[in-house]
Structure formats: C-alpha cells, structure tokens
C-alpha cells in the first residue's frame with residue numbers, strides 16, 4: 027500500500043472516497059465478484075494456499091524457540107525432533123514449503139485479479155461509449171476516466187492485495203493469540219490488555235497525519251494545475267504581461283503546501299517518538315516480565331522467544347487492520363461507482379466491428395415536424411420551439427442564425443444524440459423511432475466545425491468513415507476531398523502519424539481529412555457544421571471544392587456561418603432563439619428588407635469590405 031507522503035513532489039493521487047460497508051454494498055461487491063467466476067478454480071486454489079502459507083508462517087516462532095531451547099539441551103516439544111540440526115532442517119523444510127505455496131498464491135491471485143479486472147474494464151468501457159450523449163453532458167471526461175483508471179485500480183488492489191492480506195492477518199492474529207495462550211496465559215492477558223489501546227492510538231494518530239499529507243497533496247495538485255494552465259496558455263500569460271500575477275499565485279499556494287507539510291512533520295515527529303517509546307516500550311515490558319518468569323523457571327528461554335515473536339505478530343496484525351478496512355471501504359465506493367455505469371441504460375447500438383451494414387436504407391428525405399427540445403440537463407431552457415421544415419432527398423438546406431439559436435442542436439437531433447420532447451424527426455416520411463439508431467447514424471455523416479483526428483496514421487483517420495475501406499478507396503476519397511496532394515507531400519504519405527503526438531495539420535487540412543472520411547462513409551444525409559474561423563483563400567477554395575464534391579447527390583444540411591457559401595442552397599432556414607423566423611432561398615430572403623437574413627448578410631458584407 028502506497029502511503030501518501032508529505033510534499034512528495036510526486037503527482038498527487040486523488041484519495042478515493044470511502045463508502046460504508048453494509049448489506050447493500052456487500053451485494054454490490056458480490057455483483058462485481060461475478061467477474062471472478064470464470065476464474066474461480068484458481069481463485070479458490072489461491073485462497074487455500076494463502077491459508078496454508080499463513081498457518082505455516084505461525085510455525086516459525088515455535089521452531090526458533092525450539093532451536094534456542096535445543097541449544098541449551100532442552101527439548102520440551104515432543105512433536106519436534108530431539109536434535110538441534112534436525113529442528114533446523116525442519117525449519118528449512120517449512121520455509122521451502124512456504125516459499126513454494128506463496129509463489130503460487132501470488133501468481134494465481136494476480137492472474138485472477140488481472141483477468142477479471144480486464145473484463146470489468148472492457149465492459150465498463152463498452153458501456154461508456156454506448157451511453158447516450160446526455161450522460162456525457164452531465165459529467166466531466168476526467169471523472170469518467172478516473173472510474174476506469176483509479177476506481178478499477180482500487181478494486182484490483184483490493185482483489186490482489188487487501189483481500190489476501192485480510193485473510194492472512196486474521197489467520198496470523200487468531201493463531202498467534204491461541205499459541206501465546208498456550209505458552210503463557212498470564213503474559214497473553216497482560217499483552218492483550220495493553221496492545222489494543224496502543225495500536226488503536228497509533229492508528230488514530232497515523233490517520234490524522236495522513237489527512238494532513240492529503241491536504242498537502244491537494245494543494246500541490248492545485249499548484250501543478252497552475253503550472254499546467256499557464257504553460258498551456260503561455261501565449262496568453264505573455265500577451266497580458268501577467269507573469270508576475272501567475273508567479274504570485276504559484277508562490278502563495280506553494281507556501282500553503284510548505285505550511286501543511288511542516289505541520290505534518292511535527293506530528294510525524296511526535297508519532298515516531300510515540301512508537302519508539304510506547305509500542306516498543308510495551309515489548310520491552312513483555313520481555314522484562316518474561317525474563318522474570320524465565321528466572322523463576324516458570325518458562326523456558328525458547329518459550330520467551332516464541333512469545334516475543336507471536337506478540338510482534340499480533341501487534342503488527344492489529345496495526346494493519348484499520349488500513350485494510352479503509353482500503354476495503356474505498357473498494358466498496360469504487361465498485362459502487364463502476365456498477366453505476368454498468369447499470370446505466372446504453373443506446374441500442376450494434377457492436378459489430380467492421381460491419382456498417384445498413385438494414386433499412388434511407389433515401390435522404392429529412393423532415394422536422396414541430397420539434398420541441400430542451401437538453402435534459404437544462405430542462406427549463408427550451409432550445410428548439412416547434413421547428414418544422416423538410417429537405418427532399420438531394421437538396422441543400424442551410425441553417426443560419428445567431429450564435430446560440432439552436433443550429434448545432436438540430437444537428438445533434440438528426441444524429442439521434444438526443445430525442446425531442448415533442449414532435450418528430452422523419453426520415454423518408456417515417457419517424458426516426460422506426461429506424462435503428464445504428465442505421466440512422468450509418469447513413470448520416472457530419473463534418474464538424476472542429477475536426478478531431480485520432481492518434482494514428484492519416485490513412486486510419488480517413489478509414490474511420492468506413493473501417494472496411496481498402497487502400498484504394500481511401501486514396502480515392504482523399505483525392506476527391508482535395509487532400510491527396512498535401513498527404514503525399516509528407517515523407518510518410520498516408521502513413522504519416524497525426525493526432526496529439528503526430529504531425530500537426532492545419533485547419534483546412536483537417537477539414538479535408540474529415541471530408542474524405544465522410545466521402546468514404548457515403549451517407550444519404552450530410553451535416554456540415556461550417557468552421558467559424560476562416561481559412562486563407564486558397565485553403566478555403568480547396569475545402570469548398572471538396573465540400574461541393576461531398577454534397578453531390580445527397581441531402582445536405584449546412585450549418586452556415588459564412589452566408590456567402592450558401593447562396594446556391596435550395597432552402598435557407600433562419601433560426602432565432604429556437605424558432606424558424608424565415609425560410610426560403612437566397613433571393614427570396616434577401617428581398618425581405620426587414621428580415622434577419624438580409625441584416626446578417628449586410629453585416630458580413632460590411633465586415634468583409636471593411
């Protein structure tokens with residue numbers, strides 16, 4: 027178990043919250059334990075070996091005691107051989123046995139835990155990525171990430187270490203107390219009267235110190251956030267000449283870290299003194315009392331040695347229980363959070379890799395029929411207030427409107443990320459609910475504003491549109507998307523790594539990759555979320571050309587920011603505050619002198635012409 031260190035400088039590990047252990051939580055744990063079922067043979071064998079190795083461990087103090095007695099020519103134990111060397115040999119044999127058993131128990135436990143944890147991780151991840159968008163709206167990526175990493179690691183830790191340790195310490199403690207009593211009832215009672223108090227106090231004190239150390243770590247993590255933020259936004263820091271401000275902010279938090287760490291150090295000092303004096307003092311007392319008994323010939327020296335060792339075992343076992351229990355509580359909390367995800371209702375998605383087969387074909391007719399929608403996370407704000415329009419197969423329909431009017435929301439609804447509270451979205455005249463989500467998404471493609479590329483090659487990124495695409499298909503799509511030329515200008519061509527750790531592509535290049543991706547997908551309905559940031563005119567031309575190619579022969583819904591690009595659209599929908607306030611083609615709309623479209627057009631025209 028890694029103990030938190032004060033001001034360690036290491037990345038602060040978030041302390042997982044503990045949960046109460048009650049009937050409900052035990053049931054929860056049992057649900058997770060189902061994941062062990064496939065490996066139960068090894069698990070049970072591991073448990074038996076663990077039990078055996080703990081029991082064997084209990085024999086050593088006895089053997090040591092017997093050795094010391096044998097050195098003085100005394101053989102009080104009839105079950106042990108009456109020769110010093112033979113006793114030593116028995117000790118070695120036991121050791122060998124224990125080493126053998128320990129090896130298998132460790133290997134088996136780790137195998138079971140790793141395999142079942144991988145199963146849980148896999149299921150949790152599958153579940154996560156099939157959950158509806160709304161689930162993600164309410165949670166931060168970091169939090170979800172930590173469920174897969176920290177929470178599951180805690181469960182893993184518990185399965186591999188804590189669980190085994192609890193059993194081992196229990197066996198050792200109960201066994202030691204029994205064997206102590208056999209050696210000397212008096213000494214045992216004396217020990218049991220003092221030890222629990224001392225151990226309890228030490229644990230309580232230890233916890234307080236750990237709380238301080240956690241505070242220090244939290245502050246340290248905060249200070250790291252400052253470093254991270256400022257380095258990421260270094261251009262902003264410099265542009266606003268805020269170096270001094272940031273330095274002061276960092277310094278302030280560092281001082282706090284030091285203060286807490288220093289306070290913690292004092293308590294650590296007291297703790298160390300306490301351990302030295304009281305806990306070790308108890309053992310000195312026990313040895314003293316034991317020696318008195320030896321001098322009165324009440325017990326043998328070997329018995330005293332055995333006794334001392336067992337008392338150390340008992341003390342150590344007592345000391346580990348609170349930690350083990352806390353770990354168990356954390357694991358319970360972690361399993362609750364993981365089970366929460368596993369219990370969520372996922373979208374009905376066909377999870378078949380490489381299979382984008384469409385059962386129900388959509389020709390491309392799209393209609394919104396009086397669609398009313400509010401995001402579930404903000405139900406008081408109606409974002410779309412009765413939207414109705416239709417787009418015939420092959421038409422270009424543009425949606426324009428001020429920021430926040432609901433354009434992207436309409437795109438999300440077409441993709442079935444969310445569902446309207448009332449009204450319906452129709453594909454080829456049939457309600458979206460008549461189609462499977464997979465069928466709809468397989469036939470709708472989106473070229474988003476900000477194209478996200480995955481870490482991998484350009485080729486793989488294009489193939490994301492259709493995983494089964496051949497090399498030729500990919501190149502063909504890239505050519506049609508005006509991307510082939512820039513791709514082949516890289517030394518590694520289509521095998522160039524992009525994404526976070528790869529080559530950085532320009533905005534226009536990324537868009538053309540996204541267009542190639544969409545071309546490969548060959549959807550009936552295309553959603554274009556036009557980038558707000560403008561490209562330079564050459565790049566703009568290449569992207570525009572590629573888009574024209576992409577829009578050919580399919581229904582296109584264009585969320586337009588630059589009105590110049592949608593003059594040719596069959597229909598332009600002007601959205602304001604979630605309502606359609608104008609609808610028509612460019613000429614019709616521009617002729618409405620009081621209209622928002624004409625006004626927005628004028629604004630952009632003025633902006634362009636300075």
Ligand SMILES: Nc1ncnc2c1ncn2[C@@H]1O[C@H](COP(=O)(O)OP(=O)(O)OP(=O)(O)O)[C@@H](O)[C@H]1O
Nearest residue numbers: 163401403404409428429430431432433434435436
């Ligand atoms: N996931 C979400 N959860 C809650 N509210 C949201 C969510 N996404 C958008 N909204 C809200 O819905 C309204 C419409 O947003 P939407 O993104 O559709 O507007 P937009 O017209 O696309 O704007 P822009 O042109 O700036 O992209 C806004 O008030 C926004 O705050």
